[in-house]
Amino acid sequence: MPELPEVESARALIAEHGLGREIVDVDDHDTYVCRPHAPGEIKAALVGHRLTEAHRQGKSMWIDTDDGPVLGLHLGMAGRIVIDDSAAGDYWSDGGRKHLPVWDRFTIHFADGGFLALRDKRRLGRAVLDPNLSRLGPDAAEVGRDAFRERVGHGEAPLKARIMDQSVIAGVGNLLADEALWRARLDPRRPAASLDDAELDRLRRDIRAATRRAIDRGGVHTGAIIPHRTRDGVCPRCGADMSRATIGGRTTYWCSNEQDQLGEHAAAIALA
DNA sequence: AGCATTGTTTCACA
DNA sequence: TTGTGAAACAATGC
Numbered sequence: 001m002p003e004l005p006e007v008e009s010a011r012a013l014i015a016e017h018g019l020g021r022e023i024v025d026v027d028d029h030d031t032y033v034c035r036p037h038a039p040g041e042i043k044a045a046l047v048g049h050r051l052t053e054a055h056r057q058g059k060s061m062w063i064d065t066d067d068g069p070v071l072g073l074h075l076g077m078a079g080r081i082v083i084d085d086s087a088a089g090d091y092w093s094d095g096g097r098k099h100l101p102v103w104d105r106f107t108i109h110f111a112d113g114g115f116l117a118l119r120d121k122r123r124l125g126r127a128v129l130d131p132n133l134s135r136l137g138p139d140a141a142e143v144g145r146d147a148f149r150e151r152v153g154h155g156e157a158p159l160k161a162r163i164m165d166q167s168v169i170a171g172v173g174n175l176l177a178d179e180a181l182w183r184a185r186l187d188p189r190r191p192a193a194s195l196d197d198a199e200l201d202r203l204r205r206d207i208r209a210a211t212r213r214a215i216d217r218g219g220v221h222t223g224a225i226i227p228h229r230t231r232d233g234v235c236p237r238c239g240a241d242m243s244r245a246t247i248g249g250r251t252t253y254w255c256s257n258e259q260d261q262l263g264e265h266a267a268a269i270a271l272a
Numbered sequence: 273a274g275c276a277t278t279g280t281t282t283c284a285c286a
Numbered sequence: 287t288t289g290t291g292a293a294a295c296a297a298t299g300c
Contacts, residue, residue, distance in 0.1 A: 219278090
């Protein structure tokens with residue numbers, strides 16, 4: 001995903017078009033996407049029921065049923081939710097043309113002839129009964145100021161790795177992290193514990209702003225910094241070269257001028 | 273051919 | 287024991 005904004009779109013799609021329809025069949029034969037369930041297990045639990053409410057925390061969704069089990073859905077790296085003629089989720093799509101029905105890894109068929117599918121070309125998405133969400137931190141778009149300070153402002157791990165840790169706050173992925181840190185003018189390499197309260201508050205504000213903007217505009221790929229995440233990219237604010245490194249296991253881009261609080265530039269300022 | 277990819281889990285190691 | 291980072295997972299696109 002699909003990061004928090006895409007998942008919220010998918011949740012909204014389910015809430016609008018997927019609820020209240022009687023389930024008559026389920027295709028859960030993909031044992032990787034549906035692990036650890038055996039084929040037929042999810043089907044047996046869902047047939048005869050209806051989806052009643054769609055929830056989301058971070059990048060995880062769960063759907064309540066009427067007196068049945070909870071269905072957990074995760075879009076993984078490239079998943080989207082397709083309901084009849086509508087879709088939401090993965091944005092590397094050309095109106096769905098590149099998302100083929102053969103990539104439906106989990107499908108619910110309704111009595112009215114329609115369907116809800118997890119369409120995921122890479123099979124890193126997940127469908128599971130009664131998902132365990134206990135290790136998920138508070139939603140990145142909802143977390144309060146004090147909780148954010150407390151959870152994010154600790155540890156020696158790089159700041160970017162900290163905000164992408166789903167047990168710290170849930171919902172921030174690689175692109176949203178780069179976007180929010182650029183907006184907040186914070187160096188992704190800094191130890192999380194080195195931030196003061198003002199910086200943490202600024203980061204929280206910019207995560208929320210970037211998330212809201214992405215939801216409104218159709219996905220994290222609409223972020224201001226995303227087109228400049230290239231080897232020869234420049235900062236759209238100041239024109240300086242973008243720096244590039246692997247941080248927290250993911251390719252990271254940041255402004256070599258405004259977000260350099262560890263390197264030569266920062267050292268020069270400190271001396272002056 | 274080789275590398276990179278918007279996510280999560282597991283494993284090794286300090 | 288806790289925290290951190292790399293590798294694995296699966297499949298596709300450049």
